[in-house]
Amino acid sequence: MRTAYQYKLRPTKQQATEIDRWLSMLCSQYNYLLADRFNWYEQNRCPINACPLICYLPELRDNPDYYSQKKTLPNLKKTHPHYSDIHSQVLQDVVKRVKVTFDRFLGGDSNGKRSGRPRFKSRDRYRTFTYPQMKDDCIQGSLINLPKLGNIKVILHRPIPDGFKTKTASVTKKADGYYITLSLEDPTVPTIKPNINPESITGIDLGLKEFLTTSDGEPVAIPQHYRKSQKRLRVIQKRVSRRKKGSNRRRKAVKQLGKQHKKVADKRKDFHFKTALRLLSKYDVVVHEDLNVKGLVMSRQALSMHDAGWSSFLSILSNKAENAGLLVIAVNPKNTSQDCSSCGMKVPKKLHERWHSCQCGCSLDRDHNAAINIKNRALGHRVLKAKSLLSNSRIVLEAYTVLVESV
Structure with a gap:
């Protein structure tokens, strides 16, 4: 199993300048390799299934694939000696990024979904480079050893678990500084806990009035981090728009705006992790x-x-549940707010109607009613059925054992 740990870097001024120089050179190489692929693609494609009698014949050459573009790197270091300052595997990773991007444009991803036309990146948008291989002892104390960059101070806010192997490292430049993301390999494979309790189950209904409501009727207030910071963002955005493009003052304002947006995103992410932890510490099965x-x-x-x-x-909730050996089940959302959780009768309601009232006497909040319906739909899930049967057989076996021993 792979997991990722992200830490804050504290490089010196010289190291920060070198990282920025690497990103600038890698961005140029990325755009050059992408342009090479586009040139071949435009020259060798035909919008119709037949060629005219008189047509332009492009220069015949092989399709620039991953290996052919990788072979151009030694010549690049001869014609542009400053590229020799970059670690060879970091430079090779740029070729891989171009390959993945172009393949998704032409053939689609693993699900067959095609991406849009790849764009050339400006220097402000190329922010990450990757070391495809890292040593397990790359971190010594509060320093991490990055090839050709040296030892850089790192803020280890949490230790790397024992037995985890460091596979890759990605250095990213963000609005408030530099970060490193370590891809770690865990030899153990997470499995569903054998003692999971199928009765400890809850359904959650996501909404905008409350962030979520559980089937037990417990609401979680929506924090609205962006809405609360809109006033401050508006002031900084006006400051950016009023300043002259290309000036240092505009660059400083853009950096300030990026920091404010990152602060909002960090608050939201922290809220998601804490909410997921609260649910998984209380329930063994969460249904959404x-x-x-x-x-x-x-x-x-x-x-x-x-x-x-x-x-x-939902992505964070699923990942955390998988690591903990718990279950997160997704069910069909059709009519969860319209059906009565008591009798199953459909009670049509418009979006502004926030109270559910049925002829059978069931009267409760609309989101609470939907959460109960979501929970009830999960009871027929095959995984939950299997766990329930396993739990019941274990209870019968324990009762039989006690009976035999008493005789």
């Missing part, structure tokens, strides 16, 4: 709706949905 968040944000409430960060939260 299988939401099409991309489709939902195509509405007037897009800003509030982005501020809530449902997709990010």
Whole structure:
């Protein structure tokens, strides 16, 4: 299993200047390799299935693939000697990034979904470079040894667990400084806990009035980090727009705006992790709706949905549950707010109607009713059924053992 730990770097002024120089050179090489692929693609493609009698014949050459572009790097270091200052594997990783980007444009990812046309990157948008291989003892005390950059101070806010192997390291420049992301390999494979309790289950209904409501009726207030910081962001954004493009004052304002946006994103991420931890420490099984968040944000409430960060939260919840050996189940979201959780009868409600009231006497909050429906739909899930049968068989076996011993 792979996991990633991110730490803050504290480079010296000389090291920070060298990192910025690397990023600038790598950005230029990335754009050059991407342009080489586009040139071949434009010259060798035809929009129709037949060629005209008179046509332009491009220069015949092989398709620039990963290996052919990788072979150009030794010549690059001869024509541009300053590229020799960059670690060879970091330079090779740029070729890999171009390959992955272009392959997704032409053929799609593992699910067959094609990405948009790759864009050339400005120097402000190329912010990360990767070491594909790292030594296990690269961290000594509060220093990390990065080849050709030297020992850089790192803030180890949490230790690397014993037995984890360091596979790759990515250095990223963000608005408030430099970070390093270590990709760690854990030899153990997480499995579902054998003593999981199928009765310790809850359904959660995500919303905009409350961030989520559990099937027990417990709401979690929505923090609205972006909404609360909009006033400050508006002031800084005006400051950016009023200053002359290319000036140092505008560059400082842009940096200040980036820091403010990062502060909002960090607050939201911290809230997601704490909420997921609170749910998983109380319940063994968490059930949520299988939401099409991309489709939902195509509405007037897009800003509030982005501020809530449902997709990010569900991803964090699933990953943390998998590592803990717990279950997170996604169910069909159709009519969870309309159906009655007591009798199953459909009670149509508009979006502004926040109270569910049915003829059977069931009267409760709309989100609470939806959370109960979500929980009930999970009871027929095959994984939960298997765990329930396993738990029941264990209880019967224990009762039989006690009976035999008493006889």
